[in-house]
Amino acid sequence: MPHRDYVFFYLNGEAIHASGEELFLNLTDFLRLRKGLSGTKVVCAEGDCGACTVLRAFPKPGDRRQPSFEAINACIVRVAQMDASSLVTIEGLRRLAPVSELHPIQEAMVRCHGAQCGFCTPGFVMSLAAALEKGPLLEAQSVKNKLTGNLCRCTGYQPIIDAALSVDASKASRAASVYLTSPMLAMLRKVQKLGVYGGTKEVRFEAPATQAELRRLRKKFPKATLLAAGTDLGVAANKGRFAARHFLSLHLLAPLYKIKASGRALHFGARVTLSEFRQALEGTPSLGEFFNVFASPQIKNFATVAGNVANASPIADAPPFLLALDAELEIFSPRKASLRKIPIKDFYLAYKETDLREGELIWAISLKLPTPSERFSFAKISQRRDLDISCVNVGFFFRPSAKNASRPSALRLAVGGVGPTPLRLLQTEAFLMKEGLNARTCKEALSRAQAEIKPLSDLRGSSAYRRLVTQNLLEKFLRSLPQEESLGAGQL
Ligand SMILES: Cc1cc2nc3c(=O)[nH]c(=O)nc-3n(C[C@H](O)[C@H](O)[C@H](O)COP(=O)(O)OP(=O)(O)OC[C@H]3O[C@@H](n4cnc5c(N)ncnc54)[C@H](O)[C@@H]3O)c2cc1C
Ligand code: FES
Numbered sequence: 126m127p128h129r130d131y132v133f134f135y136l137n138g139e140a141i142h143a144s145g146e147e148l149f150l151n152l153t154d155f156l157r158l159r160k161g162l163s164g165t166k167v168v169c170a171e172g173d174c175g176a177c178t179v180l181r182a183f184p185k186p187g188d189r190r191q192p193s194f195e196a197i198n199a200c201i202v203r204v205a206q207m208d209a210s211s212l213v214t215i216e217g218l219r220r221l222a223p224v225s226e227l228h229p230i231q232e233a234m235v236r237c238h239g240a241q242c243g244f245c246t247p248g249f250v251m252s253l254a255a256a257l258e259k260g261p262l263l264e265a266q267s268v269k270n271k272l273t274g275n276l277c278r279c280t281g282y283q284p285i286i287d288a289a290l291s292v293d294a295s296k297a298s299r300a301a302s303v304y305l306t307s308p309m310l311a312m313l314r315k316v317q318k319l320g321v322y323g324g325t326k327e328v329r330f331e332a333p334a335t336q337a338e339l340r341r342l343r344k345k346f347p348k349a350t351l352l353a354a355g356t357d358l359g360v361a362a363n364k365g366r367f368a369a370r371h372f373l374s375l376h377l378l379a380p381l382y383k384i385k386a387s388g389r390a391l392h393f394g395a396r397v398t399l400s401e402f403r404q405a406l407e408g409t410p411s412l413g414e415f416f417n418v419f420a421s422p423q424i425k426n427f428a429t430v431a432g433n434v435a436n437a438s439p440i441a442d443a444p445p446f447l448l449a450l451d452a453e454l455e456i457f458s459p460r461k462a463s464l465r466k467i468p469i470k471d472f473y474l475a476y477k478e479t480d481l482r483e484g485e486l487i488w489a490i491s492l493k494l495p496t497p498s499e500r501f502s503f504a505k506i507s508q509r510r511d512l513d514i515s516c517v518n519v520g521f522f523f524r525p526s527a528k529n530a531s532r533p534s535a536l537r538l539a540v541g542g543v544g545p546t547p548l549r550l551l552q553t554e555a556f557l558m559k560e561g562l563n564a565r566t567c568k569e570a571l572s573r574a575q576a577e578i579k580p581l582s583d584l585r586g587s588s589a590y591r592r593l594v595t596q597n598l599l600e601k602f603l604r605s606l607p608q609e610e611s612l613g614a615g616q617l
């Protein structure tokens with residue numbers, strides 16, 4: 126099988142071949158220490174502050190469309206993960222600016238006094254540069270949404286927002302015109318066809334480019350650590366809580382990038398990012414809102430939905446959302462020719478334990494989007510609105526029966542943060558399905574729900590607080606549903 130033992134990417138237009146121990150360097154260390162590109166800063170090293178923001182374009186294997194440049198956090202990824210990409214750092218912006226001038230974003234930051242100590246500034250500039258790739262920056266709220274992954278501790282945000290809104294977009298060249306020219310794109314597509322077998326004696330990095338190769342590797346090394354975007358793994362590694370001896374990256378497998386939408390059915394592969402999932406849900410407004418409170422643009426542009434599901438954190442945000450939509454997981458098994466399918470409600474077995482058997486991995490996820498007559502609600506309670514981990518999160522779904530709107534023909538009540546796994550309140554659901562919705566049954570449902578959860582106390586919230594939050598969110602949802610008129614929702 127032809128393969129390579131290096132990863133290949135462009136860095137500000139320079140062709141980089143990295144191999145051996147270099148594969149496992151933090152991208153920020155590689156940029157700052159090996160390449161002398163110290164404009165990219167490191168503050169938190171956890172993906173939280175955005176000081177390390179760089180732009181990345183990655184042509185998806187099997188997809189002929191031109192990729193866009195997106196902001197990502199360089200501090201939580203390793204060099205190997207940049208394979209087959211084009212990267213632009215703050216130093217690279219110079220070539221997108223008019224000759225011998227600052228980039229229009231930098232010029233606006235100076236003019237509007239958008240920096241004091243300046244440590245966060247390259248990160249802000251890069252996030253705004255990513256936003257500018259999609260079009261002019263016109264609205265304050267949209268600018269704020271683009272900057273939820275960037276923190277500034279001294280300037281205050283208003284001058285930065287003012288700077289963003291005053292940028293003269295016509296003066297900046299698009300990153301692709303310099304950093305993803307046709308020959309560069311062709312080169313990246315060429316290297317993607319070859320799997321990677323690299324690393325050192327101590328740590329291996331492998332990335333199969335075909336399903337047959339994946340099968341072979343998974344059979345031989347069923348315990349190798351699967352790497353999607355590595356946003357969970359990268360933070361754990363930076364904190365010294367995780368080290369692997371063998372990585373198997375899924376980034377070269379074309380089927381994992383596919384999104385198929387047909388009517389209400391949506392089917393997407395395990396390498397689909399949170400941002401791409403969001404785009405796929407754009408036509409269903411109540412679903413898209415979920416992403417406003419999910420991580421930051423930098424994380425959403427890189428992290429996968431499947432990684433969020435597989436990580437099996439009881440407070441991950443995708444599971445309650447997918448549980449409420451009764452999503453189905455397609456599981457790749459190295460020993461079987463066909464994919465195994467399981468409902469996500471059967472996936473979580475115990476704390477951080479899933480139904481994945483030896484060598485298996487999530488291949489794809491499918492779900493059905495709600496119709497206008499169905500109700501769907503997602504809510505996340507955290508200490509901070511943006512870029513914070515959930516204390517409790519819920520996904521609720523209700524479909525009225527054709528004859529009686531207050532009687533559910535389907536009801537799914539999913540909650541995270543109240544037990545060792547994300548879970549469905551199956552007994553409460555069964556009770557309401559049988560008894561219908563009225564003030565008495567809804568009240569009873571609230572107390573039955575309490576019997577189904579076992580929240581712990583931790584720094585994000587006490588057990589009592591989590592119980593109260595779950596009750597309030599469920600009550601709010603039940604109140605929003607049609608109920609038997611004789612009793613009325615107001616009596617709940
Ligand atoms: C700053 C920051 C903010 C965050 N905010 C949020 C948030 O608001 N809400 C939230 O829920 N999460 C959040 N996260 C957590 C994380 O970003 C998500 O869980 C993300 O979706 C993980 O995806 P990934 O592709 O990076 O997974 P990875 O880190 O690559 O993988 C996660 C785990 O899943 C395994 N895995 C990956 N792909 C597969 C597969 N196909 N089959 C089987 N196993 C697989 C890996 O081996 C690993 O154990 C945040 C993280 C950071 C750093
Ligand atoms: S250094 Fe804070 S997000 Fe990377």
Ligand code: FES
Pocket residue numbers: 239240241242243244245246276277278279280
């Ligand atoms: S200018 Fe000092 S942290 Fe933002």
